[in-house]
Amino acid sequence: MTLDGLLERHGGWLESGPEEGPVISSRVRLARNLSDTTFPGWASKEVRDRVWNEVVQAFDSMETDTEFLRWRMDELKTLERELLFERHLISAELAERKSGSGLFVSEDECRAVMVNEEDHIRLQSLQPGLNLQKALDGAEALDDDLEKTLTYAFSSKLGYLTACPSNVGTGMRASVMLHLPGLCLTEEIKPVINAVSKIGLAVRGMWGEGSEAAGHMFQISNQITLGKTEVEIISHLDQIVLEVIEHEKNARLRLMESQQIRVHDHIGRAYGILAHAAMMNSNEALDLLSGLRLGIDLGLMPEIARRDIDQLLIRIQPAHLQKAAGSMLSPEERDIKRAQLIRLFLDGSPDNGNGH
Amino acid sequence: MTLDGLLERHGGWLESGPEEGPVISSRVRLARNLSDTTFPGWASKEVRDRVWNEVVQAFDSMETDTEFLRWRMDELKTLERELLFERHLISAELAERKSGSGLFVSEDECRAVMVNEEDHIRLQSLQPGLNLQKALDGAEALDDDLEKTLTYAFSSKLGYLTACPSNVGTGMRASVMLHLPGLCLTEEIKPVINAVSKIGLAVRGMWGEGSEAAGHMFQISNQITLGKTEVEIISHLDQIVLEVIEHEKNARLRLMESQQIRVHDHIGRAYGILAHAAMMNSNEALDLLSGLRLGIDLGLMPEIARRDIDQLLIRIQPAHLQKAAGSMLSPEERDIKRAQLIRLFLDGSPDNGNGH
Numbered sequence: 001m002t003l004d005g006l007l008e009r010h011g012g013w014l015e016s017g018p019e020e021g022p023v024i025s026s027r028v029r030l031a032r033n034l035s036d037t038t039f040p041g042w043a044s045k046e047v048r049d050r051v052w053n054e055v056v057q058a059f060d061s062m063e064t065d066t067e068f069l070r071w072r073m074d075e076l077k078t079l080e081r082e083l084l085f086e087r088h089l090i091s092a093e094l095a096e097r098k099s100g101s102g103l104f105v106s107e108d109e110c111r112a113v114m115v116n117e118e119d120h121i122r123l124q125s126l127q128p129g130l131n132l133q134k135a136l137d138g139a140e141a142l143d144d145d146l147e148k149t150l151t152y153a154f155s156s157k158l159g160y161l162t163a164c165p166s167n168v169g170t171g172m173r174a175s176v177m178l179h180l181p182g183l184c185l186t187e188e189i190k191p192v193i194n195a196v197s198k199i200g201l202a203v204r205g206m207w208g209e210g211s212e213a214a215g216h217m218f219q220i221s222n223q224i225t226l227g228k229t230e231v232e233i234i235s236h237l238d239q240i241v242l243e244v245i246e247h248e249k250n251a252r253l254r255l256m257e258s259q260q261i262r263v264h265d266h267i268g269r270a271y272g273i274l275a276h277a278a279m280m281n282s283n284e285a286l287d288l289l290s291g292l293r294l295g296i297d298l299g300l301m302p303e304i305a306r307r308d309i310d311q312l313l314i315r316i317q318p319a320h321l322q323k324a325a326g327s328m329l330s331p332e333e334r335d336i337k338r339a340q341l342i343r344l345f346l347d348g349s350p351d352n353g354n355g356h
Numbered sequence: 357m358t359l360d361g362l363l364e365r366h367g368g369w370l371e372s373g374p375e376e377g378p379v380i381s382s383r384v385r386l387a388r389n390l391s392d393t394t395f396p397g398w399a400s401k402e403v404r405d406r407v408w409n410e411v412v413q414a415f416d417s418m419e420t421d422t423e424f425l426r427w428r429m430d431e432l433k434t435l436e437r438e439l440l441f442e443r444h445l446i447s448a449e450l451a452e453r454k455s456g457s458g459l460f461v462s463e464d465e466c467r468a469v470m471v472n473e474e475d476h477i478r479l480q481s482l483q484p485g486l487n488l489q490k491a492l493d494g495a496e497a498l499d500d501d502l503e504k505t506l507t508y509a510f511s512s513k514l515g516y517l518t519a520c521p522s523n524v525g526t527g528m529r530a531s532v533m534l535h536l537p538g539l540c541l542t543e544e545i546k547p548v549i550n551a552v553s554k555i556g557l558a559v560r561g562m563w564g565e566g567s568e569a570a571g572h573m574f575q576i577s578n579q580i581t582l583g584k585t586e587v588e589i590i591s592h593l594d595q596i597v598l599e600v601i602e603h604e605k606n607a608r609l610r611l612m613e614s615q616q617i618r619v620h621d622h623i624g625r626a627y628g629i630l631a632h633a634a635m636m637n638s639n640e641a642l643d644l645l646s647g648l649r650l651g652i653d654l655g656l657m658p659e660i661a662r663r664d665i666d667q668l669l670i671r672i673q674p675a676h677l678q679k680a681a682g683s684m685l686s687p688e689e690r691d692i693k694r695a696q697l698i699r700l701f702l703d704g705s706p707d708n709g710n711g712h
Contacts, residue, residue: 265634272632278621308448336617 002299003080006069007323010311011087012108017129021297022245024177024217024310025126028135028234031162031171033153039163040097040116048100048116055115056087058149059104066111072102079328088126093117111142118152120173130241132174132234139172159226169226174234176241177206181216181294182251185266192247194219200224206316215286215303215313220244229306250322255299267295275346278333284341285316304346312345359436362425366667367443368464373485377653378601380533380573380666381482384491384590386499387510387518387527388477393505395519396453396472404456404472411471412507415460422467428458435684438675444482449473453512467498474519475527477502486597488530488590495528496586515582525582530590532597533562537572537650538607539600548603549574556580557596571642571669576600612654623651631702636690641672641698660702668701 013025033039034054038047052072073081075095080094081093090103094117106110114122119182123146125139152336153161160171167173183189193203205213220241255263270291274280280288293309295301314320319338322329330338359430369381389395390410394403408428415424429437429450446459450473457472470478479502481495509517516527523529539545547564549559558577560571576597578589611619630636636644649665651657669674677693678685685693 262635265695268632268634269629269646272628272630273625275632276624276628277618278624339621 012110013128014310015128016348017131019130019245022178022248023130024179025128026130026132026135027126027175028139029124029173030139031119031167032226033161034120035151035153041163047101051120052100052102052115058146061149062145066106068104068106070104074098077324079319083323086317086319090114090119111138121199132238136230136234167220167225170230172225172230173221174237175219175221178218178291179216180218180248181290182248184216185255190249214283215290266301267291273340280339281335285338289313368466369482369484370663370666371484373487375486375601377536378604379486380535381484382486382488382491383531384481384495385529386479386495387475387523389517390476391507391509397519401455402404408456408458408471414502417505418501422462424460424462426460430454435675435678439679442675446470447473467494488594492586492590523581526586528586529577530593531575531577534574535572535649536574536604537646538604538611540572541611542607544607570639572648622658623647630698633695636695637691641694645669645712674691
């Protein structure tokens with residue numbers, strides 16, 4: 001399958017999953033490095049190329065039914081790298097590195113390996129909804145498969161060695177992407193973020209920063225990678241996320257009990273603007289689609305599927321809009337295409353900008 | 357006909373009229389006082405009552421086919437006085453005065469006489485669209501009819517004598533209510549207001565003040581009442597208003613040429629929010645309905661009649677909403693009723709707050 005083929009579908013991590021109302025997806029990332037090999041940041045072009053080739057060989061000799069697509073960054077156009085970034089398959093850092101840097105990704109986009117990012121190998125496993133254990137299982141299975149061929153830098157005392165000391169040990173970062181409009185509308189998000197931060201987890205907006213997160217989307221992840229097992233880390237994260245979900249559900253209940261009209265108004269306006277605007281920037285689209293997503297969770301939008309909104313959140317991003325248009329677009333042109341795409345999604349007619 | 361009967365209809369000045377796109381209505385007001393009688397502001401209750409009775413007698417002895425409804429302010433409830441104010445039939449000052457103050461109004465609401473406001477008689481004549489001459493004709497005909505019975509305070513040197521020196525002479529104030537969204541969107545409204553002000557005309561927002569006018573509605577009126585004939589005054593006003601209309605039309609043309617998408621966006625969003633909000637305050641409703649009205653003028657809203665919007669602008673006001681609900685409403689309750697009324701108008705279904 002080609003990159004274009006990939007784009008025609010949505011990632012498997014946007015299928016149905018546990019707690020898919022407040023939880024978009026769960027992710028486990030493992031950092032790995034090859035033994036006796038300079039970390040990518042200090043490695044020569046030759047070393048980086050050798051690392052790429054070794055990973056290629058590991059994939060080629062892997063006995064698996066899963067097909068992995070692969071691209072070297074230096075054979076991709078800027079727009080294509082941006083597309084992969086917008087699909088959460090590569091980091092901004094990888095997109096900028098070229099020599100020897102590349103990506104392997106399963107057709108369902110649930111597993112991916114970045115080569116020569118900060119570490120030689122950054123392996124990620126994504127699952128829909130709240131399912132850290134399954135994400136970890138997927139990561140570990142691929143990790144085991146790669147280790148059949150590759151020799152990792154590993155210390156019996158410290159664990160996996162990584163370019164940045166903060167990743168040493170398990171080399172694992174587990175995270176959950178949450179949609180928390182209830183806590184945002186009740187203005188309870190700040191204390192929740194503060195509480196979660198105090199117990200060693202990081203909270204950041206998926207787009208934007210902290211409590212100003214566009215689209216009310218937040219990522220909660222572990223900070224500590226050393227001194228705990230992988231299972232302990234995800235079990236702790238899982239427990240905290242369940243508590244945050246509980247808070248979110250309570251916030252929604254209270255909103256519907258005491259401010260039902262305000263909630264209807266919020267959601268109705270979001271729908272009205274999305275269905276009739278002729279231009280819309282990213283941040284506004286994220287915020288309004290967040291409103292629609294809340295409406296779906298509250299049963300007010302029976303005609304719209306939640307996961308369709310989540311896919312739209314991917315497709316309204318700049319590179320996706322430009323890929324769909326088949327040309328580079330100015331920010332204003334993108335705002336027009338974005339509004340068109342959303343209108344088309346909501347009522348099936350692309351030219352609805354005049355309100356009727 | 358009763359006050360309730362009046363409310364079930366719209367004023368005749370909201371029928372079709374010349375230039376009814378940019379011009380809502382034309383108005384001529386005459387200030388008159390009875391000779392040898394203290395002005396209302398200084399008059400005793402007895403004098404004010406006598407003035408009221410004299411005007412009653414003048415209407416009773418009038419030979420006309422037009423039926424005039426009449427109310428003394430002290431026999432109306434607060435809500436009823438507010439209703440008359442919202443329909444532009446009485447001033448806030450009259451609504452506050454009670455003893456001897458009252459209103460006569462023709463069934464079509466095109467002519468009205470306030471008694472014991474600032475002057476003994478404030479006679480107004482309204483016409484749809486730009487039609488100052490017809491408004492003046494209507495005012496003068498009624499004025500002549502009243503003068504058959506009443507003796508006005510008149511000086512052969514100064515003209516009609518009035519409580520405030522600024523009205524002495526013709527006692528006439530002519531005004532035109534304009535909808536100027538084009539000049540507001542292109543931000544050319546301030547220079548236009550300044551230019552018009554410099555040649556002796558007053559410009560004010562119909563709701564709100566100056567260039568911050570809610571709903572992009574402005575009233576242009578003469579300042580000078582002395583030293584010119586009525587016909588000279590309205591002819592000057594008419595000429596200036598035609599120039600403002602020209603500016604407004606040019607602004608709209610330029611908007612559609614150079615910023616068509618922005619205009620579509622503005623109008624589409626106005627429609628979307630109006631059709632789906634669950635609560636809306638007055639100012640927002642005025643602004644969004646102004647957007648819709650512009651859309652109608654530009655041919656983007658073929659299903660909606662311009663004058664229906666103008667009637668809605670009357671019906672979404674607080675007293676009208678409360679009268680329709682049959683009870684007093686808190687500001688929040690009014691915001692909910694206002695949104696409901698607008699949704700009902702736009703798609704015929706009253707409960708559309710959730711966006712579908």
